[in-house]
Amino acid sequence: MAVNSVLVIGEPQAAPRPLVRVHSSCLTGDVFGSLRCECGPQLESALARLAAEPHGGLLIYMAGHEGRGIGL
Numbered sequence: 001m002a003v004n005s006v007l008v009i010g011e012p013q014a015a016p017r018p019l020v021r022v023h024s025s026c027l028t029g030d031v032f033g034s035l036r037c038e039c040g041p042q043l044e045s046a047l048a049r050l051a052a053e054p055h056g057g058l059l060i061y062m063a064g065h066e067g068r069g070i071g072l
Contacts, residue, residue, distance in 0.1 A: 002064030009047075010056020019057030021046040024065035 002025075012018035023046060029039025050057040 004063050005061040007059040007061065008056070009050045009059070010053065012055055012057050015053070015055035015057070018055065019050055019053050020060065021050065021057070022060045022062060024062045026065070 012020075023043055024039070026034075026037060026039035026043075028034035029037040030043050031040075033040050046059060050059060
């Protein structure tokens with residue numbers, strides 16, 4: 001069973017328009033750094049952007065979408 005997760009960074013409820021990233025899970029890209037997709041770099045970029053926001057933001061990590069970009 002796939003379980004989605006939400007990572008709350010900072011205090012996004014204090015922002016007039018909180019920054020939100022919806023990211024499809026990708027074990028090969030996010031964890032193993034596969035060069036066949038851009039999932040890992042996209043996740044790293046989103047986390048850096050959320051951390052740089054004055055009030056932070058939300059990362060919604062969608063489980064069960066593995067391998068869409070590399071044909072798994």
